[in-house]
Amino acid sequence: MGVLLKINKNAQFKKVYTEGRYYVEEFLVVYIIKNSTEYNKVGFSVSKKVGKAVIRNRAKRMMKENYRMLEEKLKKGNDIVITGRAKTSQADYGDIKKNLESAFTRARLLKK
Numbered sequence: 001m002g003v004l005l006k007i008n009k010n011a012q013f014k015k016v017y018t019e020g021r022y023y024v025e026e027f028l029v030v031y032i033i034k035n036s037t038e039y040n041k042v043g044f045s046v047s048k049k050v051g052k053a054v055i056r057n058r059a060k061r062m063m064k065e066n067y068r069m070l071e072e073k074l075k076k077g078n079d080i081v082i083t084g085r086a087k088t089s090q091a092d093y094g095d096i097k098k099n100l101e102s103a104f105t106r107a108r109l110l111k112k
Contacts, residue, residue, distance in 0.1 A: 007043030016081045025099035027091040031081040046084035059088045
C-alpha cells in the first residue's frame with residue numbers, strides 16, 4: 001500500500017470532468033481518464049447540495065476509506081474523481097463500497 005496520490009488542482013479536476021468517462025451510481029459519480037503514469041491519482045468532491053460541512057466531510061471520509069480498500073484491486077494509470085450526489089448524506093459505508101465497486105467494474109478497472 002502506497003501513499004494516496006491526490007488530484008487537488010482545479011485544472012486537474014476540470015480535465016477529468018470534461019475529457020473523462022463517467023459512471024453514475026445511486027450515491028456517487030465516478031469520472032475516469034487515462035494518465036501517462038504508472039499509478040492512479042484520485043480526487044474527491046462533494047457539493048453543498050449534500051449538506052453542511054460536517055455531512056460533506058463525513059461523505060468524503062467514507063469515499064476515501066472505501067477507495068483505499070479497493071485501490072490494490074484497481075488497474076493503474078488513471079486519474080479518478082469521485083463525486084458525491086445529493087443522496088450521499090443518507091449512505092453508509094456499505095452503500096458507498098457497493099457503488100464504487102459497481103462503477104469500477106463497469107469501467108473495467110477492477111482486476112480479476
